[in-house]
Amino acid sequence: MIYTHGVFNYAGQKMYPDWPDFAAHTTPREQTYLRNKEIGGDSGRKGLIFEGRYAAFRLVELAAALLNGDLEAARVHLKIQVRSFVDDFAIIFDDQIEWYEIKSGKVYWGKVPDAEVETGVVERKERTVADNFRSQASVDQSIGYPSTLTLVVADGELRDKLRNERRHHDLPGVEVHWIPDSHSPSEIWEIEPEFEEWLRALSPLTESEEDFEVVYDAFQGAIAKLKPGVALNLLELGKLAAKRYHGVLSIGRKGRLNPETWGILELFKADVQFAVSGTTLHYQWKGDHGIVPAEIGTEAGRRFEAAVKAMPNYDVQTLIELLWRFKW
Known part of the structure; x- marks a missing residue:
């Protein structure tokens, strides 16, 4: 797990999105390189x-x-596409930034061998991958901003090779991570078991891999809506994912049903299972996974809870009619 939780700045220090003047912390050659990246960066993102x-x-x-x-x-x-030396993806906390360079094919810290260039396996560029990581670390150190740097690859053997070569390129602090280049959640959690736990937290009561693929796809769709170089708050990005997944994903505060409401729903557990994720109430009935179209803690959610408490009979059909209401 790479993200750092609890690292927040309460002293009012500006976040990294208030982008620094890179020219003040780089050489003329590095500045030329960054300008060239800005010209061609957006088109290069397509299809990656x-x-x-x-x-x-x-x-x-x-x-x-x-x-x-x-x-x-x-x-x-x-x-x-962050307009920096390590530029594919960044997670920005109040007083810390995580930089990610993401490569699905072959990659070298240093100069690409001639044989690899001739066969078209990997492209030779003016600057090496190691150059970019060293420059990014230098900029962050110069402006006094804590950062972590990670190179991501899609192959375990390549990850091990790059890790072993870090010190040779003066990059001992750079992490190298890998996940399979796959849309299958199970292939990913075979390498990163926590991925399954995260997906289950977001979509409880889900058992089929097809459903988890839908959740994973929702987040990929949300990422695709990001504009290159523009910072988006995590809550706003979560809303994009929720919209793509028809409201199933609830990202933000943790909702809790009134104990009386939960006690009534528990009476039906032999037929209907319930779980709360964020402010969304999930249910499973006869193998079908659904959600209640009322956010817990809102007026709509309170109307739903009141209807549960006011049920004249605690029978499954009456409950299902409440769960299936299109709007509250």
């Missing part, structure tokens, strides 16, 4: 599916942390 998958993987982690009360959504921002 693995970047979106990894960013969504991290977003699922953060959303689960919100539901567990480990994070405050307003204090976390996300960016893609």
Whole structure:
């Protein structure tokens, strides 16, 4: 788990989204490189599916942390194509930033071998990957901003190789992480078991992998709506994911039903199972997974709870009619 929870600045220090003047902390050659990246960066993002998958993987982690009360959504921002040396994805806390460079194919810290360039396996660029990580670390150190740097790859053997070579390139503090380049949640949690826990926190009562794929897809869709270089608050990004998943995902505060309401619902547990995720009440009946279209703690949610308490008969059909109401 890479994100840092509880690292917030209560002294009013500006967040990294108030972007620093890179020219004041870089060489003329580095400044030229950054200008060239700004010209071609947006078009290069198209079709880079693995970047979106990894960013969504991290977003699922953060959303689960919100539901567990480990994070405050307003204090976390996300960016893609960040206009920096390590630029694919960034998670910005109040006084800390996590930088991610995400590569689905072959990658080298240093110069790309001629044979690899000739076969088109990997492209040779003016600056090496190691150059960019060293420059980013130097900028953050110069402005006094705590950061972590991570190179993400899609192959375990490549991860191990790059980890072993870090010291040779003066990059001992850079993390190298990998997840499979796959849309299958089970293939990912085989490598990162916590991924399953995070998905279950977001969508309780779900058992089929197809349903978890829908959740994962919702976060990838939300990531895709980010504008390059523009920071978006985690709560707002969560709303985009919830909209894509028809309101099932509730990201933000943790909701709690009135104890009397929960006690009545518990009477039906032999037929209908219930679980709360964020401010969404999930249910499962006859193998079908649904949600109540009323956010817990809102006026609509209170109307739903009042209707549960006012049921004339505690029978399943009466309850199902309440659960299936289109609007509260």
